[in-house]
Amino acid sequence: MTINTKTRLTLCTATLALLGTSVAAQELNLYTSREPGLVEPLLEAFTKETGVKVNTVFLKDGLAERVASEGEASPADLLMAVDAGNLADLVDKGLTQPVESEVLTAAVPENLRDPGKQWFALSMRARVVYAAKDLELDSITYEQLADPAWKGKLCIRSGQHPYNTGLFSAFLSHHGAEQTETWLEGVKANLARKAGGGDRDGAKDILGGICDIAVANSYYVGLMRSGKGGDEQRAWGDAIKVILPTFEDGGTHVNISGAAVAKYAPNKEEAVKLLEFLVSDEAQKIYGEANFEYPVKPGVALDPIVASFGELKVDPTPLTEIVANRAEASALVDKVGFDN
Incomplete structure (x- = not known):
């Protein structure tokens, strides 16, 4: 079968459109109140493993207020914060959505995650x-x-x-x-x-x-x-x-750092992928090395200084x-x- 020029152009246009959609989806927007030095090693490892680019907005204060002010137009996909209270505030303000993930529920103990699956602890x-x-x-x-x-x-x-x-x-x-x-x-x-x-x-x-x-x-x-x-x-x-x-x-x-998927996340699939990566053995080890925190996932090796404290x-x-x-x-x- 011969494909004429017009048909070829149509197919090329359709292919480019699909590729454009695919490329656009290979990124996500992270809003976090954690210090850059603690977050960047994790994000670099994630991008290296998945190819998904992470655009990060660092906010010392006012994470909930920023997302709330942006409303449904917010580009935020994942919200990361220190302190369980800050995560609970995000939920109370209606800024998060539940996540169904066997990876997360298997890695994060029940007392360290929201019962409605709105947020999950990442370090302690x-x-x-x-x-x-x-x-x-x-x-x-x-x-x-x-x-x-x-x-x-x-x-x-x-x-x-x-x-x-x-x-x-x-x-x-x-x-x-x-x-x-x-x-x-x-x-x-x-x-x-x-x-x-x-x-x-x-x-x-x-x-x-x-x-x-x-x-x-x-x-x-x-x-x-x-x-x-x-x-x-x-x-x-x-x-x-x-x-x-x-x-x-x-x-x-213990208190925690943790994260939640934003309610209007435009890249929810990628946000969940990052969330799941953050409870992997690799990421949990990075948490310990970057800030001497305890991993939430059982069985991950502790930094030697932290291990010297005894069994937690x-x-x-x-x-x-x-x-x-x-x-x-x-x-x-x-x-x-x-x-x-």
């Missing part, structure tokens, strides 16, 4: 206790932080900081409002200084003899001991040992339940004058 950081190296202390519960034996020996950042709001919300889940209020009063009574500063300041103040123990996030230890924060911070990290506290009836409290037994309380207590926890912090 534990709320731990830093202790002076020469202190005879090998284990502690969160409840024991209020023990009068620690009077004048405890350092912690603001009670209204999201890291502590998350811990206090978890305490509420375990013990209720009355016991949580009493506990907060006890913790405040044990402070060596006014609640404030950052988590690394806890290690610094232990080295300086201001306090014996401090409540802080696990990944800062890696940042200090690795030298990424400079020689001064390396000295802070070397001055402490890390204890993984637990609740008396549970495990160690994650508290089984669903993060969605903990997040629901945030307002009450914040109110209790003010009620006891924790930051005063």
Whole structure:
């Protein structure tokens, strides 16, 4: 059969149109509040493996507000944030959509994902206790932080900081409002200084003899001991040992980084593909190397510094339940004058 010139042109035009559609679909738009240095190694690995280009918008603050203001015209495909509360806010504002994925449900434990499949955890950081190296202390519960034996020996950042709001919300889940209020009063009574500063300041103040123990996030230890924060911070990290506290009836409290597919994602298929890649063994290992975080997928090797802390037994309380207590926890912090 002979194909005339007109037919050839028609076929070529159709082919180019199909190719154009295919090429356009081989990209996605990521909005994230995570630091570029933590995200870029993951995205580079994803693009190398899949050929899908990722256009990234880095937002220090206001992720939900940005997406909400763009409405149905938003180009955002995947929304990545730190803190379970920020992910819950995206859901509450109607900015996400559910994802059906056997890969995600198999890799991410049930208590670390939204029951409606709106968001999934990608990495964890534990709320731990830093202790002076020469202190005879090998284990502690969160409840024991209020023990009068620690009077004048405890350092912690603001009670209204999201890291502590998350811990206090978890305490509420375990013990209720009355016991949580009493506990907060006890913790405040044990402070060596006014609640404030950052988590690394806890290690610094232990080295300086201001306090014996401090409540802080696990990944800062890696940042200090690795030298990424400079020689001064390396000295802070070397001055402490890390204890993984637990609740008396549970495990160690963790918070997360995670992601959700945007409600109006123009490239949903690619967004899900990236989300699934982020829970792969390769990506989970990168998370640990880039920021000394815990992988959410069981069985993935830890960074040696993180592994030195001992076995992490994650508290089984669903993060969605903990997040629901945030307002009450914040109110209790003010009620006891924790930051005063």
